[in-house]
Amino acid sequence: MPELPEVETVKRTLEKNYLNRTIIYSEVLLPRMILSPLDEFITNTKNTKIISIARKGKFLIFNLSNNFSFISHLRMEGKYILRKENDNIISHTRVIFHLDNDEKLCYDDSRSFGIMKMAPTKEIYNLKELSSLGPEPFDITDETYLYNKLKNKSIEIKASLLDQTIMTGLGNIYVDEVLFKSKINPYRKSSSITLKECNTIIQNSRDTLNFAISLGGSTVSSYHPEKGVDGRFQNQLMAYGREGKKCVFCSSTMLKDKLHGRGTTYCPKCQNVCISIGITGKIASGKSTLLTYIKEKGYKIFSCDDEVKNLYKQDKIITRLKDIFGNDVITKEGNVSYGYIKNIISLSDDKKKELEKFIHPLIKEKIIKFIKENKEEKFVFVEVPLMFETRFNLLFDYIIGITCSKETQINHLRSRNSFNIDQDLLLNSSTRFDKNAHKCDFLINNDYSKEQLYHDFDTILSNMLLK
Numbered sequence: 001m002p003e004l005p006e007v008e009t010v011k012r013t014l015e016k017n018y019l020n021r022t023i024i025y026s027e028v029l030l031p032r033m034i035l036s037p038l039d040e041f042i043t044n045t046k047n048t049k050i051i052s053i054a055r056k057g058k059f060l061i062f063n064l065s066n067n068f069s070f071i072s073h074l075r076m077e078g079k080y081i082l083r084k085e086n087d088n089i090i091s092h093t094r095v096i097f098h099l100d101n102d103e104k105l106c107y108d109d110s111r112s113f114g115i116m117k118m119a120p121t122k123e124i125y126n127l128k129e130l131s132s133l134g135p136e137p138f139d140i141t142d143e144t145y146l147y148n149k150l151k152n153k154s155i156e157i158k159a160s161l162l163d164q165t166i167m168t169g170l171g172n173i174y175v176d177e178v179l180f181k182s183k184i185n186p187y188r189k190s191s192s193i194t195l196k197e198c199n200t201i202i203q204n205s206r207d208t209l210n211f212a213i214s215l216g217g218s219t220v221s222s223y224h225p226e227k228g229v230d231g232r233f234q235n236q237l238m239a240y241g242r243e244g245k246k247c248v249f250c251s252s253t254m255l256k257d258k259l260h261g262r263g264t265t266y267c268p269k270c271q272n273v274c275i276s277i278g279i280t281g282k283i284a285s286g287k288s289t290l291l292t293y294i295k296e297k298g299y300k301i302f303s304c305d306d307e308v309k310n311l312y313k314q315d316k317i318i319t320r321l322k323d324i325f326g327n328d329v330i331t332k333e334g335n336v337s338y339g340y341i342k343n344i345i346s347l348s349d350d351k352k353k354e355l356e357k358f359i360h361p362l363i364k365e366k367i368i369k370f371i372k373e374n375k376e377e378k379f380v381f382v383e384v385p386l387m388f389e390t391r392f393n394l395l396f397d398y399i400i401g402i403t404c405s406k407e408t409q410i411n412h413l414r415s416r417n418s419f420n421i422d423q424d425l426l427l428n429s430s431t432r433f434d435k436n437a438h439k440c441d442f443l444i445n446n447d448y449s450k451e452q453l454y455h456d457f458d459t460i461l462s463n464m465l466l467k
Contacts, residue, residue: 002058002074002078003058003169003170003171003172003173003174004055004057004058004136004168004169004170004171004174004209004213005174005209005212005213005216007055007057007058007059007060007074008055008213009213009216010060010074010079010080011053011054011055011060013080014053014060014080015052015053017082018050018053018099018105019050019051019052019053020049020050020051021049021050021099021100021101022047022048022049022050022099022100023045023046023047023048023049023050023064023097023098023099023100024046024047024098024099024100025042025045025046025047025098026041026042026045026046026095026096026097026098027095027096027098028041028042028094028095029093029094029095029096030094030095030109030112033094033095033109033112033114033115033116034095034115034116034117034118035115035116035117036070036116036117036118036119037118040118041070041116041118044064044066044068044070044118045064045068045070045097045118048064048065048066048068049064049065050062050063050064050065051063051064051065056125056130056133056136056168057130057133057136057164057168057169058073058074058164058168058169058171059071059072059073059129059130059133060072060073060074061124061130063121063124064121067120067121067122068118068119068120068121069118069119069120069121069124070116070117070118070119071115071116071117071119071124071127071129071130072107072114072115072116073114073115073116073129074109074114075109075111075113075114075115076111076113077092077109077110077111077113077114078107078108078109078113078114079107079108079109080105080106080107080108081093081105081106081107081108082103082104082105082106083103083104083106084102084103084104085098085102085103085104087104089106090108092108092109092110093106093107093108094107094108094109094112094114095107095116115129117129132164132165133164133165133168134149134163134164134165134166134167134168135167135168136167136168136169137167137169137170137202137205137206137209138206138209140167140202143195143196143198143199143202144195144198146166146167146198146201146202147193147194147195147198149166149167150166150190150191150193150198151190151191152191153189153190153191154189154190154191155189155190156186156187156188156189156190156259156260156375156376157179157184157185157186157187157188157189157190157192157193158175158176158179158186158187158259158260158262158264159190159259159260160190161175161178161179161201162175162260162262167205169205169209170205170209172240172262172263173237173240174205174208174209174212174240176239176240176264176265176266177204177208177237177238177239177240178201178204178205178208179201179239179266179271180238180239180265180266180267180270180271181204181207181208181238182197182200182201182204183270183271183272184197184200184201184271185266185271185272185273185274185375185376186259186264186266186271186273187259187273187274187375187376188376189376192376211236212236215236239254239265239266239267240265241265242254242265243255243256243265247267247269247270249267249270250267250269250270252267252268252269252270253268254266254267255267255268255273255397257375268397272378273375274371274374274375274376274377274378274379274380275378275379275380275397275398275464276371276379276380276382276395276396276397276398277379277380277381277382277396277397277398277399277400278381278382278383278384278387278392278393278395278396278398278399278400279291279381279382279383279384279399279400279402280383280384280385280386280387280388280393280399280400280401280402280433280440281385281401281402281403281404281433281446282402282403282404282409282433282434283385283409283413284404284408284409284410284412284413284416285402285403285404285408285409285412285446286402286404286412286446286453287383287385287402288303288305288383289450289453290400290402290444290453290454290457291303291381291383293450293453293454293457294381294457299377299379299380299381300370300374300377300379300380300381301380301381301382301383302366302367302370302380302381302382302383303382303383304363304367304382304383304384304385304386305383305385307363307366308359308363311359311362311363312336312338313336318330318336320358321336321341321355324351324354324355324358325340325341325344325351328340329341341355356386356389356390360386360390363390363392364390364392364395367382367384367392367395368395370382371395379461379464382395382396387399387433387436388432388433388435388436388439389432393436393439398441398442398464399439399440399441399442400440400441400442400443400444400457400460401433401437401440401442401443401444402443402444402446402453403437403443403444403445403446404445404446404447405447408446408447442460444456444457444460
């Protein structure tokens with residue numbers, strides 16, 4: 001969708017070519033695009049001169065010599081095309097303004113989302129479409145205005161900046177650019193933005209929009225300000241559209257996610273956006289020990305084992321487990337018997353697959369939700385015992401694998417009072433960790449002390465912070 005710089009470029013192009021031109025008469029080929037009474041629109045554009053063209057946000061405002069004005073919003077595909085009076089129109093032409101110089105100004109819109117609306121000039125800014133708009137960054141003289149608008153909002157800062165009632169003029173492209181230049185995490189809660197950061201946002205909004213306007217905006221989709229003329233700002237974009245490329249500031253890889261359905265491109269380091277780290281390894285390798293240490297350091301954690309235990313408390317899950325394993329899967333106390341399940345799946349690959357087919361999608365959904373809900377954190381950590389069997393490795397930015405010898409595993413199992421060490425080791429032999437360890441970004445050998453495990457982890461984390 002054309003944003004403020006593109007609409008400003010269209011306005012300047014229209015001013016250059018059509019100011020003081022008289023509209024002899026208008027044709028409306030798609031009446032539903034006119035939000036005011038159709039006969040009023042046609043009557044009040046007949047034999048009137050275009051004396052000025054203004055803009056508010058993404059709305060064009062055509063001021064006419066008869067003291068009437070109409071607004072025009074291009075939405076996604078709207079564009080104004082000049083044609084000779086005898087030229088054929090195309091199927092996407094929606095409104096035609098016949099001019100006094102044997103030309104016609106055609107409004108073309110393949111998606112038909114654009115709108116126009118007429119009102120007396122003195123009342124044009126009272127139309128709800130304009131009156132509901134907040135000020136443009138150019139008009140905000142005190143950052144306190146933006147701070148007061150944000151301080152009680154729990155939604156993400158990107159969502160607030162896209163809200164045209166707060167500050168008008170920034171669309172998806174330019175919000176990504178402004179937040180990147182401001183080094184602000186787009187997932188941060190609006191209420192967490194400081195007064196100083198509000199000032200930075202406003203200044204970068206002005207600078208970005210002015211620079212984009214000077215280059216004719218960004219050519220996206222079908223937007224072209226004039227025939228044969230493309231906006232050149234897309235060649236200067238530092239965030240939007242640069243997924244997978246190196247950050248211009250720190251050389252980290254630019255990432256892209258969805259935020260409220262909008263593509264959001266950012267630098268995970270410069271903008272301090274959450275990095276998700278999966279932790280995996282063989283049974284009794286030390287994953288839970290490391291996760292406890294990570295939690296003590298104040299980071300958000302997610303344990304797949306703990307989540308499975310939570311699922312096993314739900315009635316509908318218990319019913320499904322009975323279907324798979326029979327009623328003996330439930331103890332006399334009414335709880336799920338983990339030992340019984342472990343024994344069955346160690347002996348029956350079919351039962352193991354049936355359980356995993358049922359449980360793994362539920363766990364995956366929980367992991368994705370956990371990561372999304374914590375995007376404003378610097379790091380989040382997820383323990384996944386069956387990382388590669390489930391293909392959950394695709395969910396994370398980095399993976400830490402923990403290795404250890406069989407002797408260490410046995411010692412760990414003894415320390416946790418395992419009822420059947422041989423059975424645990426048998427389950428361990430069916431995992432794919434050893435075959436996939438090379439896919440881990442970092443490997444820690446846990447054959448030594450806890451202190452060494454913690455030290456190795458802290459070293460990895462320090463290296464991530466330096467990247």
